[in-house]
Amino acid sequence: xxxxxxxKIHYRQILDPRxxxxxxxxRFAQDTAEVLRMYRAMTLVRTFDAKAVNLQRTGQLGTYPxxxxxxxxxxxxGAAMRPEDVLAPVYREYGTQLWRGVTMAEILLYWGGxxxxxxxxxxxxxxxxxxxxxxxxxxxAGAAMAFKVRKEPRxxxxxxxxxxxxxxxxxxxxxxxxxxxxxxxxxxxxxxxxISVPVSSQTAAQTLAQKAVAAGIRGAQVDGNxxxxxxxxxxxxxxxxxxxxxxxxxxxxxxxxSDHTTADDAGRYRSAQEVKDAWALEPxxxxxxxLVDAGHWDSVKESALQDECAHAVEAAVNEYLATARQxxxxxxxxxxxxxxxxxxxxxxxxxxxASRPSGP
Amino acid sequence: MVEAIAMAHGWEMQHDPDVVVIGQDVGANGGVxxxxxGLQQRFGKDRVQDTPLAEAMIAGMSVGxxxxxxxxVAEIQFMGFLYPALDQIVNHMSxxxxxxxxxxxxxxVIRTPHGGGIHAPEHHSxxxxxxxxHIPGIRVVCPSSPARAYGLLLASIRDPDPVMFLEPxxxxxxxxxxxxxxxxxxxxxxxxxxxxxxxxxLMTWGAMTIxxxxxxxxxxxxxISAEVIDLATLSPIDSETILESVAKTGRLVIVHEAARNVxxxxxxxxxVAEHALYDLQAPVQRVTGFDTVMPLFRLEHDYIPGVQxxxxxVKLTFAD
Numbered sequence: 110x111x112x113x114x115x116x117k118i119h120y121r122q123i124l125d126p127r128x129x130x131x132x133x134x135x136r137f138a139q140d141t142a143e144v145l146r147m148y149r150a151m152t153l154v155r156t157f158d159a160k161a162v163n164l165q166r167t168g169q170l171g172t173y174p175x176x177x178x179x180x181x182x183x184x185x186x187g188a189a190m191r192p193e194d195v196l197a198p199v200y201r202e203y204g205t206q207l208w209r210g211v212t213m214a215e216i217l218l219y220w221g222g223x224x225x226x227x228x229x230x231x232x233x234x235x236x237x238x239x240x241x242x243x244x245x246x247x248x249x250a251g252a253a254m255a256f257k258v259r260k261e262p263r264x265x266x267x268x269x270x271x272x273x274x275x276x277x278x279x280x281x282x283x284x285x286x287x288x289x290x291x292x293x294x295x296x297x298x299x300x301x302x303x304i305s306v307p308v309s310s311q312t313a314a315q316t317l318a319q320k321a322v323a324a325g326i327r328g329a330q331v332d333g334n335x336x337x338x339x340x341x342x343x344x345x346x347x348x349x350x351x352x353x354x355x356x357x358x359x360x361x362x363x364x365x366x367s368d369h370t371t372a373d374d375a376g377r378y379r380s381a382q383e384v385k386d387a388w389a390l391e392p393x394x395x396x397x398x399x400l401v402d403a404g405h406w407d408s409v410k411e412s413a414l415q416d417e418c419a420h421a422v423e424a425a426v427n428e429y430l431a432t433a434r435q436x437x438x439x440x441x442x443x444x445x446x447x448x449x450x451x452x453x454x455x456x457x458x459x460x461x462x463a464s465r466p467s468g469p
Numbered sequence: 470m471v472e473a474i475a476m477a478h479g480w481e482m483q484h485d486p487d488v489v490v491i492g493q494d495v496g497a498n499g500g501v502x503x504x505x506x507g508l509q510q511r512f513g514k515d516r517v518q519d520t521p522l523a524e525a526m527i528a529g530m531s532v533g534x535x536x537x538x539x540x541x542v543a544e545i546q547f548m549g550f551l552y553p554a555l556d557q558i559v560n561h562m563s564x565x566x567x568x569x570x571x572x573x574x575x576x577x578v579i580r581t582p583h584g585g586g587i588h589a590p591e592h593h594s595x596x597x598x599x600x601x602x603h604i605p606g607i608r609v610v611c612p613s614s615p616a617r618a619y620g621l622l623l624a625s626i627r628d629p630d631p632v633m634f635l636e637p638x639x640x641x642x643x644x645x646x647x648x649x650x651x652x653x654x655x656x657x658x659x660x661x662x663x664x665x666x667x668x669x670x671l672m673t674w675g676a677m678t679i680x681x682x683x684x685x686x687x688x689x690x691x692x693i694s695a696e697v698i699d700l701a702t703l704s705p706i707d708s709e710t711i712l713e714s715v716a717k718t719g720r721l722v723i724v725h726e727a728a729r730n731v732x733x734x735x736x737x738x739x740x741v742a743e744h745a746l747y748d749l750q751a752p753v754q755r756v757t758g759f760d761t762v763m764p765l766f767r768l769e770h771d772y773i774p775g776v777q778x779x780x781x782x783v784k785l786t787f788a789d
Contacts, residue, residue, distance in 0.1 A: 171588050171766055222588065222766030240592045241550060242522060272493075275521035277553070303522050305498035311521045378497040437771040440761045455729075455759045462778050464770040 185339025272303020
């Protein structure tokens with residue numbers, strides 16, 4: 110009997126949980142300013158996230174999915190992408206979006222129930238949040254097809270969660286990307302839990318990265334709490350895609366330290382010990398330790414950064430809270446390029462029965 | 470209402486070993502709305518299964534399970550996530566009996582939350598029942614109270630054919646009612662008259678029964694006697710009850726949260742136009758959601774019809 114196919118999945122880690130380099134540092138990690146920029150981004154999104162949860166708890170925001178624990182995965186991906194690339198997010202990758210220019214006020218507007226949050230001032234060509242699970246992977250493949258057909262040197266990058274890898278659309282996207290050698294990278298943020306369902310209930314596969322094998326594309330696993338490793342692996346995948354070498358699938362292993370959303374209570378289905386263990390591996394610790402060990406960070410700088418982030422978040426919250434709700438006309442304005450006649454009539458009805466006085 | 474739904478599951482699982490519950494987060498978590506709370510602890514992991522996250526898979530596996538001895542009760546977590554399952558529902562579940570000349574059938578219930586009004590995120594406030602009502606071979610049911618949720622869910626599980634069971638999210642926790650856990654089903658394919666009246670018939674279903682009953686109370690204060698009918702089974706429609714009521718009142722106003730265009734209200738209006746045109750003393754009025762995307766929650770109450778819109782529409786039927 111002969112073997113007709115074999116596969117290996119490599120796992121990449123650069124910083125161990127104590128911030129010690131266990132592999133050669135990539136060039137960007139030797140640039141202190143760049144490392145500080147990533148650490149600041151991770152700290153900012155952590156600060157923002159805590160505030161957003163607090164806003165929901167106090168009735169000032171709708172249901173909100175926290176990104177707590179995902180900072181390295183999200184910032185690492187953001188730092189690996191180029192501005193002209195296109196992001197197809199799921200709905201909690203704020204670290205990537207902030208890096209790319211989405212504002213905290215926009216994120217709050219969206220979760221505050223206002224469509225204007227999805228109208229990013231920057232980056233204009235990124236997709237908006239994608240709640241129907243896994244559907245965005247096909248959009249990224251389609252965007253990559255557009256880049257290929259139009260001969261634009263750009264890449265698309267789609268996020269997906271561990272639960273999302275059970276959806277048909279995910280496999281369809283991988284297959285299409287492989288069959289057409291599309292410039293697209295799929296990043297699975299494997300945080301262990303799809304609401305209450307653990308990865309072990311989603312699949313019998315040893316890794317999610319190996320889902321790439323059946324599609325004939327590259328698959329790699331990376332320590333998703335290690336921002337250096339995430340950035341390096343995703344940058345390599347994007348470089349390959351940009352140079353015509355086709356798509357990749359990257360599985361970033363991390364942990365959802367929060368509930369699924371503010372509407373969830375993870376205490377119903379997972380143990381406190383598991384969460385406690387995960388906190389020991391959380392991503393900010395190790396990059397901070399790395400910076401301290403290198404002599405670039407101390408408690409004074411940390412305190413200044415915390416203050417700076419808190420102020421930035423506060424300003425965004427104020428901007429969000431000061432944004433008056435849209436008038437009922439907003440329900441109709443963007444449905445079509447030009448409003449059909451029957452909707453003009455319905456708009457009149459909506460105006461007549463507007464539930465509250467509308468803002469400016 | 471959510472407790473009544475969990476209770477109906479429990480009764481039927483206790484009394485029929487072929488009933489199984491499947492879906493995302495229905496097990497240890499008891500469902501994101503707690504509609505399956507406690508069932509996995511009570512009936513085990515074979516009969517209450519958290520599935521992988523894939524809606525088309527849930528519908529497709531239901532077809533396989535139902536054609537081979539089980540009675541799956543599947544939860545699709547939100548109506549906005551139902552659409553990948555439509556391929557299986559339209560092409561297989563709804564027509565299995567017909568295309569095999571009765572050899573195989575699909576006693577499946579697919580439950581899914583319906584409608585908005587609870588400040589939910591995007592794609593979590595859908596009321597696209599008209600898509601489902603257009604499919605031959607399935608029933609579409611939408612309860613409007615805890616007692617009707619209990620009785621209609623039991624009837625749906627016991628029905629030998631597929632049922633889409635739409636649960637209005639506004640009613641999950643808004644309405645408290647003692648429901649006796651006696652295993653008594655309520656009839657499918659039948660309307661429920663929620664309030665008797667003689668001047669105008671108000672047809673509605675699901676959460677819109679709240680505003681419609683309030684409108685009827687307001688109309689009563691103004692001297693108009695409104696009959697309020699809960700359609701309950703949206704497909705097939707109980708035409709007899711509707712036509713009897715319209716024959717009595719001579720006026721019809723249809724209220725639904727879903728968009729107007731080709732909505733279920735249009736079917737009711739057509740039914741009355743075909744069979745009771747000469748009973749009508751005024752044109753039929755529809756009070757519905759707009760033909761636009763359900764907005765995010767800051768505007769959702771500008772989308773969902775309010776009491777005043779219903780009252781005004783009724784008054785139009787009294788205009789000279």
